[in-house]
Amino acid sequence: MEFSKWENDWMLRLLLPEWQGYGLSSEVAEGARVLARAWWGDDGGAAIDVPDAEALRVEDRVLGLESIAPRTEDALQALRDLAPSRLQMIGGTCGAEVAPVAHLNHRYDGNLAVVWLDGHADLNTPASSPSGHFHGMVLRTLLGDGPAALTAQVPVPLRPEQVFLIGPRDMDAPERDYIDTHPVTWMRDEAFGDPQRVIDAIAARGFTHVYVHFDVDVVNPADFGNALMRADGGPLLAEVADVLSALHRHTDVVGFSVLEYCDRTERDRDRLLTVLRAATVEGCCG
Numbered sequence: 001m002e003f004s005k006w007e008n009d010w011m012l013r014l015l016l017p018e019w020q021g022y023g024l025s026s027e028v029a030e031g032a033r034v035l036a037r038a039w040w041g042d043d044g045g046a047a048i049d050v051p052d053a054e055a056l057r058v059e060d061r062v063l064g065l066e067s068i069a070p071r072t073e074d075a076l077q078a079l080r081d082l083a084p085s086r087l088q089m090i091g092g093t094c095g096a097e098v099a100p101v102a103h104l105n106h107r108y109d110g111n112l113a114v115v116w117l118d119g120h121a122d123l124n125t126p127a128s129s130p131s132g133h134f135h136g137m138v139l140r141t142l143l144g145d146g147p148a149a150l151t152a153q154v155p156v157p158l159r160p161e162q163v164f165l166i167g168p169r170d171m172d173a174p175e176r177d178y179i180d181t182h183p184v185t186w187m188r189d190e191a192f193g194d195p196q197r198v199i200d201a202i203a204a205r206g207f208t209h210v211y212v213h214f215d216v217d218v219v220n221p222a223d224f225g226n227a228l229m230r231a232d233g234g235p236l237l238a239e240v241a242d243v244l245s246a247l248h249r250h251t252d253v254v255g256f257s258v259l260e261y262c263d264r265t266e267r268d269r270d271r272l273l274t275v276l277r278a279a280t281v282e283g284c285c286g
């Protein structure tokens with residue numbers, strides 16, 4: 001029935017401009033809001049409120065955990081209430097990913113490939129993180145190892161097999177150890193020269209739904225300057241665009257997030273918008 005399809009299968013646009021996952025500046029919060037206005041216009045969907053200024057302290061070895069945990073709970077509650085089957089998110093830091101990934105992994109009961117396009121692996125734990133910044137722990141938290149105030153909120157943790165790290169190159173030794181000892185997929189330059197490899201890897205694992213995490217720092221900082229963090233080396237924006245487009249064309253992308261954008265130059269804003277519009281025009285999230 002047409003009507004029930006609408007009820008059960010619909011896409012939510014979510015703006016979650018949190019900066020506390022990094023915690024030292026709120027530049028990404030403004031970046032997220034600017035990007036949302038430019039990409040979505042008035043069709044902005046839902047927004048989670050985030051204070052622009054806030055004193056953060058370290059709790060359980062995580063900077064700002066007292067701010068991050070209740071906001072994550074609010075976001076998860078909103079997703080449970082709205083019950084979207086598809087999501088497009090513009091977030092501040094990668095720390096914004098807990099709620100959308102947890103929601104969709106629950107919804108699809110683990111049939112979800114999580115493609116992590118990022119200059120970093122985000123696989124630290126509170127104990128292994130050199131900085132105490134949550135945005136570098138978020139993927140590990142989704143895998144079940146993280147601050148208890150957040151892991152307790154994830155109804156179905158990711159399994160390592162669901163994780164496809166595409167582009168990480170700047171990682172700490174404990175993150176590398178995790179990759180070496182768990183069946184996660186890790187691709188670097190080879191994925192950007194040949195996006196079909198990513199599609200094939202997902203198909204080989206049997207997943208039929210895909211979540212695409214796009215931290216703009218996956219792009220070589222020599223080619224794109226509007227990212228919060230800097231991970232030297234890596235692909236050109238045009239090469240990342242090819243992967244994004246291939247994923248949207250050839251897989252069922254049920255979630256797509258853009259993170260860690262800082263609105264420093266109009267030129268790079270326009271280049272990014274062109275990429276986002278081109279990638280999503282034929283996919284689910286257009």
Ligand SMILES: [Mn+2]
Binds near residue numbers: 119122135
């Ligand atoms: Mn990241």
